[in-house]
């Protein structure tokens with residue numbers, strides 16, 4: 281099967297007056313249609329830079345990105361029709377405080393010229409799917425941080441993207457809320473069949489949700505390993521207590537090279 285997204289020999293240098301920062305070097309990744317893949321790795325290894333290049337917000341220094349068979353690079357731009365296939369969710373929801381939740385969700389539809397009944401219905405479906413219909417008409421300062429984050433997740437999907445890039449979407453949340461949203465996210469993924477690229481520092485949430493995990497390293501950013509996550513049973517929070525789950529986490533932590541501060545002292 282052709283990959284939905286393919287990244288080949290991707291490199292990125294940032295130039296400042298004094299130095300060149302080699303942010304990424306020869307990164308190769310593939311994402312199959314409908315696959316849920318996480319990217320983990322230390323701060324500065326270039327995770328966010330990769331998805332900013334997929335969105336064509338910044339240009340790669342070398343290499344190519346191919347979406348649905350269309351290839352773009354340093355010189356060639358991604359067509360607008362392809363940008364609409366992509367959705368983004370960031371660490372902070374950044375909702376506009378003067379707009380109600382529902383108006384915030386309509387905003388991307390207005391920007392994309394998609395404010396039609398199909399998509400307005402879709403907003404209602406998403407609100408219902410996440411039990412948030414009742415907050416639709418209230419303002420962001422009246423909802424909790426966890427709820428605001430869920431709205432941020434939904435906002436990335438109102439235009440029915442085929443691919444969703446999530447950059448540490450639950451990084452600012454407490455464990456309990458995060459776990460709840462992890463399960464909600466899995467549910468949404470199953471219902472929509474989107475291809476999801478999920479960036480996180482939390483190895484446990486990567487193992488819980490992903491079919492595959494790319495482990496990156498920094499200086500320069502590159503892919504160190506790729507770990508396939510396979511469970512016979514349905515994904516659930518209980519899975520986190522199984523030996524297999526813990527083994528996956530340990531394997532990935534080791535690949536990242538995390539230092540246990542207890543060992544240092």
Ligand SMILES: Nc1ncnc2c1ncn2[C@@H]1O[C@H](COP(=O)(O)OP(=O)(O)OP(=O)(O)O)[C@@H](O)[C@H]1O
Nearest residue numbers: 294295301303321322323324325326327328329330
């Ligand atoms: N606009 C920029 N100008 C200069 N350097 C940049 C720019 N954007 C990113 N970098 C550098 O590129 C490298 C990769 O940054 P990036 O933000 O992609 O890392 P990351 O893996 O997402 O890190 P984190 O986990 O902290 O979010 C870092 O060294 C960063 O300082």
Ligand SMILES: [Mg+2]
Nearest residue numbers: 327328329447
């Ligand atoms: Mg980042």
